Amino acid sequence: MGDLDLAIRGRTYREPDGPHSMVVRGKDLDSALQHVSARSDCRSVAVVGLPEQVPDLGALVGRRLLLVDGDSGRLRDFAEVAIRAGIEVEWIRSVRPPFERLAAALLPVGGVVLAAGRSSRMPGSQKLLLDIDGVPMVRRVLEAASEGGCHQTVVVYAEDDVKRAINGRSELVFNAKAQTGMASSIQVGLRAMRPEIEAAMVVLGDQPLVGSRTVATLLRAWRREGSRPAVAVSQDDDGWAPPVILARELWGELFALTGDAGARQVLQGRPELLDIVPAPGRPDDIDTPDDYAKIVRLFPRRRPRQRA
Numbered sequence: 001m002g003d004l005d006l007a008i009r010g011r012t013y014r015e016p017d018g019p020h021s022m023v024v025r026g027k028d029l030d031s032a033l034q035h036v037s038a039r040s041d042c043r044s045v046a047v048v049g050l051p052e053q054v055p056d057l058g059a060l061v062g063r064r065l066l067l068v069d070g071d072s073g074r075l076r077d078f079a080e081v082a083i084r085a086g087i088e089v090e091w092i093r094s095v096r097p098p099f100e101r102l103a104a105a106l107l108p109v110g111g112v113v114l115a116a117g118r119s120s121r122m123p124g125s126q127k128l129l130l131d132i133d134g135v136p137m138v139r140r141v142l143e144a145a146s147e148g149g150c151h152q153t154v155v156v157y158a159e160d161d162v163k164r165a166i167n168g169r170s171e172l173v174f175n176a177k178a179q180t181g182m183a184s185s186i187q188v189g190l191r192a193m194r195p196e197i198e199a200a201m202v203v204l205g206d207q208p209l210v211g212s213r214t215v216a217t218l219l220r221a222w223r224r225e226g227s228r229p230a231v232a233v234s235q236d237d238d239g240w241a242p243p244v245i246l247a248r249e250l251w252g253e254l255f256a257l258t259g260d261a262g263a264r265q266v267l268q269g270r271p272e273l274l275d276i277v278p279a280p281g282r283p284d285d286i287d288t289p290d291d292y293a294k295i296v297r298l299f300p301r302r303r304p305r306q307r308a
Contacts, residue, residue, distance in 0.1 A: 021106035023097070026051040026069075033059045043196055044106055048097045050074045054081045064088045064196065066105040070095035103223040104149060109245060110197040111150035111215070112189030113142050113170070115205035116158035116178035121287045128162055128205045130292055133299040136165040137286070138205040144281075145203060145243075146170070148215025154192045155205070156185045162205075183257035190251050200251070202263060203243040206286045208295060210243055214281035218245050221277045230267055230274045233283045240276045241283035 020042055024032040026049040036042045037059040044064035054077055057065070065087050069075050075091045082089040092101050115138045119127040128138040135143075138155070146153050146169075153170045157163050158178035166172060173192045177184040186202060193200055199222060203210060214233065222231040222245045229247035232240040244263045246254065250273070253266045267274045286292050 022046065023048065023102060023106065025049055030055060033057070036060060036063070046097075046102055046106055047078075048102075050078055054078050057082055057085050057087060060087045061085055064105065065090075066102065067091040068094055068097055068102070100220070104151075104219070107198045107223050108151035108196055109149070109199045109201055109219055109222065110152040110154065110193045111142075111145035111201045111203065112186065112193075113138065113145060113153065113155045113203055113205050114182065114185045114189070115162050116156050116175040116185045116188075117182065117205075118179075122289060122292070126159060126161055127286055127292070129165055130286070132208040132295070137208045138162060139165055139167075139169065140208050141203055141205050141210060142166065142170050144210050144212050144215055145201065147212035149212075149219050150201060150215065152194055152197060154189050156189045181258070181260035183254075183259055183261045186257070186262060187255055190254060197248070199245050199247045201243050201245045204285050207242065207283060208286065209282040209284055209298070211281040214279045214283075215243065217277065217279040218243060221275060222247075228273055228275045230263070232263075232267075232274060232276055233279045233281075234276045235283055240274070243283070 021044040022032055022035070022042060023046045026047055029047055029051060032045060033055065036045060042063065044066065045060060046066040046068065048068045050067060050069040060082070065082055067075055067078050067089065070093060072093055075093060079089055079091050090105065092098060115128050119125060129136045132140050142153060142155060155166050155170045155172050156175050157172055158175050163172055171192060173188050175185050175188045190200055201215065201218065218231050218233065221227060229250050230244060232242065232244040235241040246263060250266060254263070257265060284295065286295060
């Protein structure tokens with residue numbers, strides 16, 4: 001990272017041992033390109049303050065490139081060369097490195113919405129389709145994940161009605177083993193994550209009070225320097241609840257789960273793995289008609305339109 005001092009978590013650094021991203025000054029770009037040429041596990045590079053001349057960017061083919069500079073002409077020149085070379089590129093016109101955008105580009109997080117469960121305590125209805133402020137509940141949760149900053153969103157479903165409610169707004173993966181419990185849905189969702197995704201945020205499809213600000217707060221906390229592999233929403237005094245962000249390094253343990261086990265079984269009794277943070281919104285989930293009635297009362301009633 002040269003003389004840059006950015007409070008980004010440890011998977012982004014200059015001389016790493018494993019899969020990583022890089023942030024470099026433009027003056028260090030030549031040495032960075034040499035590093036990338038020798039390291040196939042460098043997934044993305046951010047360049048802050050572009051040099052006057054565009055070097056050969058061939059080493060970056062197959063990786064992601066983020067350009068940060070206050071000069072729109074230099075940004076355009078670099079971006080055009082990168083695009084012609086087939087490099088996935090985005091750019092930010094800014095003199096100072098904007099932490100949020102850098103961290104988001106270098107440490108992408110996917111969202112897994114669990115929507116394959118049975119509504120066993122909500123007789124006569126599929127609770128994920130219940131109306132919350134004019135929107136099906138599961139779609140409201142999906143929109144929070146997407147608008148909050150998840151790079152990729154996946155909805156794990158088991159019933160066609162849920163699939164229709166999503167209506168093309170997300171990737172959908174069918175869980176043929178949904179009846180075996182939540183563990184199988186988590187695993188199906190994680191397998192659908194793209195290779196560049198560094199962590200997955202797991203959220204329940206029946207948590208309609210989780211909003212985009214909830215998600216953004218968790219993403220910010222997970223990407224900060226010194227954060228632990230998992231970050232979850234605080235609940236009550238010392239407890240936590242989904243959504244929970246889980247670094248890829250924890251996925252192996254999640255794939256070993258069975259039945260209704262989930263992230264709690266992986267993190268229980270291991271405080272060194274988990275940061276619990278306060279976040280806007282509420283992690284309440286809906287299981288019963290009474291739960292639904294309480295949450296619906298939090299939203300103003302929509303008045304029917306008057307006919308002319």
